[in-house]
Amino acid sequence: MTRPPLTGFSVMVLGAAAGDAVVDAFVAAGARTTTSPDQRPAGAAPGPRWDVDAVVVxxxxxxxxxxDACRAAPPGGAPALRPDDVVVACTDAASVRHLVGAGLVPLVAVGPDAGPDAGPDAGPDAGTVAGxxxxxxxxxxxxxVRTHAGLLEVRGHEVRLDGAALPLSPVPMALLRALSRSPGEVVDRHRLLATMHGASDLHAVEVAVARLRAGIGRAGVVETVVKRGYRLAVVDR
Known part of the structure; x- marks a missing residue:
């Protein structure tokens, strides 16, 4: 049976509540959908965490x-939202203008030049945004990525190896996403460290890689390249 298109992806919707059309559209598309701007795990340091694939306004x-959440992020806390990190989308022209004015360029079907008085009706409907x-x-x-241990599929915040879901926590998941962007190629430890918000030394990368390997549960998927970094070992490149 075909899975909904956003299965495995995580979406945060701001300015809406459960039951609103835009939230329902993402739920129907299979996304893990939240409406809270605070994605911090219990006991984490203050500041928002963008542990999602998309933020929808x-x-x-x-x-x-x-x-406001981006501006309030403490030094060393939440990263700025980047096109290659978190997708931002919204459903009305006024929101587009506000985001663009703050340096965030959303993925939308209506431009920020829709007119100074444009309201919600100027934007695409919820289904169009979800699509x-x-x-x-x-x-x-x-x-x-085809590995010696089988087909590895990285879909947002979901990972499957030969069809079986892998239970990865956020930090190993972030490392795997970084490695999967360049399968078979070495990713140096400094680049991996940059994915670990709040970590400051390369030893933290070694610990996280060990956790990633434990979560995968199969040897040879993540290889160490001495004095260089790590890579996903692939076959049939």
């Missing part, structure tokens, strides 16, 4: 929440 209030986000995530964040 439902209205101008949501746009302001997003911008645009799904198309973008499937094109940029769905990776299939």
């Amino acid at each position: 439902g209205n101008l209030v949501g746009a302001r929440i997003l911008v 645009a986000v799904a198309e973008h995530l499937l094109a940029t964040r769905l990776r299939r």
Whole structure:
């Protein structure tokens, strides 16, 4: 049976509540959907965590929440939202203008020049936004890598090896996403460290790689390249 397109992906919707059309559209598409701007695990340091694949803004209030959260992030805390990290989308022109003015360029079907008085009706409907986000995530964040242990599929925050889901916590998951962007190629430890928000030394990378290998449970998938870094060992490149 075909899975919904956003199965395995995580989406945060700001400026909307459970039951709103934009939230329902992402739930129907299979995404793990939340409406809270606070994605910190219990006991974590203050500051927002963008442990999601997409942030969707439902209205101008949501746009302001997003911008304020980014500006409030402490040094060494949450990263700025980047096109290769978290996709931002919204459903009205006023939100587009607010985000663009703050330096965030959203993925939307309406431009920020839709007019100064443009309201919610100027934007695409919820289904259109969900479809645009799904198309973008499937094109940029769905990776299939053939390894000696079987087919490894990285789909947002879900990983499967030969069809079986792997239970990876956020840090090993971030490392695997970084490695999967360049399968078979060496990724140096400094690049991997940059994916680990709050970590400051290369020993943390070694620990995280050990956790990643334990989560995968199969030898030879993540290889160490001495004095250089790590890589996903692939076959049939």
